[in-house]
Amino acid sequence: MSKDLTHSSVERQNILNNRFALEAIAKSLDVEGMLFEGEYRFTKQMVADFYDVDVSTIDRYLSIYAEELKYNGYILSKGKQLKEFKLQFAHLINEASKTTQIGLFNFRAFLNIGMLLTNSEKAKQVRSLMLDIVISCINDKVGGGTKYINRRDVNYLPAAITEENYRKVFTSAISMCVGGHPNYKYSQITDLIYKAIFRENAKEYREILKLNLKDNVRHTLYAEVLLVISSFENGVGTQIKCVYRKRGNKQLSIDEVGKIVDQLANAPSQQPYLNDARKKMASRDLGFRDVYHGNIAEYLQAISPEEFERFIGSESIDFDKILEDNKDVLKRLKQAEDE
Structure with a gap:
């Protein structure tokens, strides 16, 4: 059946809950994040650049889909955590030294917002890639068809x-x-x-x-x-x-x-x-x-x-x-x- 990830929260979550598919998607996309606290992180600017949209667009989707994106790993880094993050990656991020919080995506949240962006050609391509990989991943795991x-x-x-x-x-x-x-x-x-x-x-x-x-x-x-x-x-x-x-x-x-x-x-x-x-x-x-x-x-x-x-x-x-x-x-x- 034809799937539209921008409309179905269930189908988005089915991909994000499938660690086998996520591993295969990560290899195919080959995106570079910042390894922090055990997982790769991406700033809003990095996400906007990848999907070729404005940061204001990312902010708008963060507002509309706040609960879903937070569930899948988006965080507002502040306090001691932010201090540690800046110590490691200040040279890679364009943030003022007095910034008190920074929005960070993990890989799940990075894919999640790509499933939502309707006006990004890059996001559309990523969604197509994801769906192909998910089908292939499940079939590979079960050795062919999924009937049984x-x-x-x-x-x-x-x-x-x-x-x-x-x-x-x-x-x-x-x-x-x-x-x-x-x-x-x-x-x-x-x-x-x-x-x-x-x-x-x-x-x-x-x-x-x-x-x-x-x-x-x-x-x-x-x-x-x-x-x-x-x-x-x-x-x-x-x-x-x-x-x-x-x-x-x-x-x-x-x-x-x-x-x-x-x-x-x-x-x-x-x-x-x-x-x-x-x-x-x-x-x-x-x-x-x-x-x-x-x-x-x-x-x-x-x-x-x-x-x-x-x-x-x-x-x-x-x-x-x-x-x-x-x-x-x-x-x-x-x-x-x-x-």
């Missing part, structure tokens, strides 16, 4: 196993207690649940993620989302059985199951879990897969630095390698289950 980036989370496999176990209980309830086509009724009810949780049915989800018919939708879902589905399906399955028994083992229709799904989706006890699942899916799919879920767009938020570590950093795992290393064990478990 969810499986790099160490929590994915336990969640997938849990979901599979609850899924069997759920499908058993449908088999025994729900009327309809013996094959289609499972997908019909699954769609009702997907619609309740994500406001998308399986077909819509497939189209958004560009999945083919052989791809299992659940294999692309994040661990927390799988657990919410497990909880939801368990609740629906339990209620289906309850209604089935109360009316003398008479099967429910698909419409009746739909009412059960709607009741559970609107239950106050479910709202924190559904909201969290929507946030995870909307935000991570945009940040990692460049996929936009319009129906849950209001749940979008920036991916945290910790999440980048979890999915593409030091905490991520090579799921396919784990499966390969343990294929004999998994094969024996499958044989035991079938016996």
Whole structure:
């Protein structure tokens, strides 16, 4: 999808929270700052010169986007800190000796303001470079496409196993207690649940993620989302059985199951879990897969630095390698289950 960093604070923060992308951007830009207190700093004049704008323009953006730029590392240096800074870099900065405070950008804030400047051709070029590097960086980290980036989370496999176990209980309830086509009724009810949780049915989800018919939708879902589905399906399955028994083992229709799904989706006890699942899916799919879920767009938020570590950093795992290393064990478990 086409991205405009000048309009989206979430997409700006997704880049600034991704240390792997920042390292690659720093190498590509090769800008020279002043190493102070462990990070490179830039004065307003240096930033203005780089982006070919007036210092007054930088001041205007600092006023409009003060909170965001401060969050990403812009500081007003004063007191003892300013004294130390002047001792080291007085020869590089054009400031009066009696100046009591100096605005300083770190590299994150330096990029941040470049994402905001709309009338700078240089800033526009930097934004384009950033977007290219971010896509390349994530793909390099996961070894290609991001379809299964969810499986790099160490929590994915336990969640997938849990979901599979609850899924069997759920499908058993449908088999025994729900009327309809013996094959289609499972997908019909699954769609009702997907619609309740994500406001998308399986077909819509497939189209958004560009999945083919052989791809299992659940294999692309994040661990927390799988657990919410497990909880939801368990609740629906339990209620289906309850209604089935109360009316003398008479099967429910698909419409009746739909009412059960709607009741559970609107239950106050479910709202924190559904909201969290929507946030995870909307935000991570945009940040990692460049996929936009319009129906849950209001749940979008920036991916945290910790999440980048979890999915593409030091905490991520090579799921396919784990499966390969343990294929004999998994094969024996499958044989035991079938016996």
